[in-house]
Amino acid sequence: MSPEEFRRWGKQVVDWIADYRAGIESFPVRSRVAPGEVRAKLPERPPERGEGFDAVLRDLDEILLPGVTHWQHPGFFAYFPSNATGPSILGDLLSSGLGVQGMVWATSPACTELETVVLDWLVELLGLPPHFRTDAAGGGVIQDSASSAALVACLAALQRTGEDVARRGITRRHTLYVSAHTHSSLERAARLAGIGADNVRVVDTDPDTLGMDAGHLDELIAADLASGAVPTMVCATIGTTSTTAIDPVREIGEVCRERGVWLHVDAAYAGVAAVCPELRWINDGVAEFADSYCTNPHKWLLTNFDCSALWLADRAPMIEALSILPEYLRNAASESGEVIDYRDWQVPLGRRFRSLKLWSVLRWYGAEGLREHIRGTVALAQEFAGWVRDDPDFALLEPHPLALVCFWPRYPDLPVEEANARTHRVLDALNDSGDLFLTHTKIDGRTLLRLAVGSPATERRHVEAAWDQIRRAV
Structure with missing residues (x-):
């Protein structure tokens, strides 16, 4: 494809995306295709000779689009938001156009240094502690997801136990602590890091807040110490996936400090809410106790997937765990110790120029625009919660501090299972x-409906229409 051909087709692709987003309400939110339906319409063999890009766009319209669930639809209230805004899409396009492989500073200095800048900007925007800045002992890095962030934190925590697992492997039994509402990625991190699923301890939660019980955590750690295990990492969650419950980070942190255990804070969904000063209470205890902290701009902060921010209070254990320097990567800049090589901050060696899209978003919206988006979606969710609370045919799960509301229809004459x-039928x-x-969750044996507001396209009329439809369905 020549530059002129790219220019011509690129304009058509941008027009296609703009038309799609302008008319997204005309599509059913969830794809209606049956399993295998898309594949059956695609050729079984790859083309022997190249085709024009018009054929690609035609098949996109006729074959692929019916199989798309429209995450940017204003009626998408499932899971958590996965924002993809214009500035972010354009930033990603620039990243693809440059085609940078930013594994070490020398392979593209701008790729590394822009990332340090935007993550230091986020430290300020979210009110995070200054030791998370890259010019301090800690630092930030963009991961692909909170799952990768959890794995990196777990590897760093293992290294900090003093066993030097990076060189010798795990020679003792290590333990990791979560609650029943912690994301499953933490158990996966334990499996991948060699801790093992059987050594993941599930801590009790407060029945009212659904937050982790710090007292029970201390009991479990004490029992593991007595049995000869090495308590390695605790994950406290700010905004659980099921209900956006918030673990008491300060109380958990005090236990971790007393016991010498790494505290990882998973704020994948909720952390970006701290761009609003009035919501920074969610991070109480983070500055004093968190060894690592993760939040995802690609969920609620108008940045398209993948863009997960991980900060560490001290980056040394992570680099000790992950750094390997083969001869073909040696260069004067790395040898000087004056630059960051982000290959040592993640599991893959290679990395894309992901900071471009985050930089584009931060510059386009500014702090005011980001706050307006968070406050607007929280306000819509709280208004919806008020409607649920006032309706005798529904019950509301409290608390609901952010933009997710969990609720259920009341069927007082039916056993719980019925x-x-x-x-589920509703x-x-x-x-x-x-x-x-919508999606669902289950708390104390009861099925709850989840309505998450987060798309910048969602207006009050969409939430109101959803509530009318929900009431009619019940």
């Missing part, structure tokens, strides 16, 4: 309508 089955009917997309 009520759950009916709730959920299926709503999602089959094409107008909205």
Whole structure:
């Protein structure tokens, strides 16, 4: 493809994306294709000779688009938001156009140094502690997801135990601590790091807040110490996936400091809310106790996937765990010790120029625009929660401090299992309508519906229409 051909087709692709986003409400939120339907329409063999890009766009419209679930639809209330805004898309396009492989500073200095700048900007924007800045003992790095961030934190925590697992491997039994509401990526990190799923301890939660019980955590750590294990990492969550419950980071941190255990804070969804000063209470205890902290701009901060920010209070254990320097990567800049080589801050060697899209978002919206987005979605969710609270046919899960609301239809005359089955039928009917997309969770044996507001395209009329449809379905 020549530069002129790229120019011509590139304009058509940008127009296609703009038209898609302008008309996204015309699509059913959730794809309606059956399993295997998309594949059946695609050729079984690759083309022997090249085709024009017009054929690609035609098949995108006719074959692929019906199989897309529209995450940017204003009626998408499922999971958590996965924002993809214009500035972010354009930043990603620039990254693809440059084609940078930023494994070490020398392979493209701008790739590394822009990342340090935007993550230091985020430290300020989110009110995080200054020792998370890259010009301090810690520093930030963009991972692909919170799952990778958890794995990197776990490897650093293992290294800090003094066993030098990076060289000798795990020779003792290590333990990791989560609650029943902690994301499953932490158990996966334990598996990948060699700790093992059987050594993941599940800490009790407060029945009212669903936050981790710091007292029970201390009991579990004490029992593991007595049995000869090495308590290695605790994960405290700010905004759990099921309900956005918030673990008491300060109380957990005090236990971790007393016991010498690494504290990782998973704020994948909720952390970006701290761009609003009035919501920074969610990070109470982070500055004093967190060894690592993760939040995802690619969820709620208008930046398209993948962009997960990980900060460490002290980067040394992570680099000790991950740094390997083969001869073909040696260079004068790295040898000088004056630069950051982000290959030592992640599991893969290679990395894309991901900071470009985050930089584009921060510059386009500014702090004011980011706060307006967070405050607007929180306000819509809180208004929805008020409607649920005032309706005698529904029950509301408290608390709901951010932009996720969990609720359920009341069926007082039905046993719990029958009520759950009916709730699932309501959920299926709503999602089959094409107008909205919700998900569910289960708390204390009861099925709850989850409505997460987060798309910049979602207006009050969309939330109001969703509530009307939910009431009719029940």
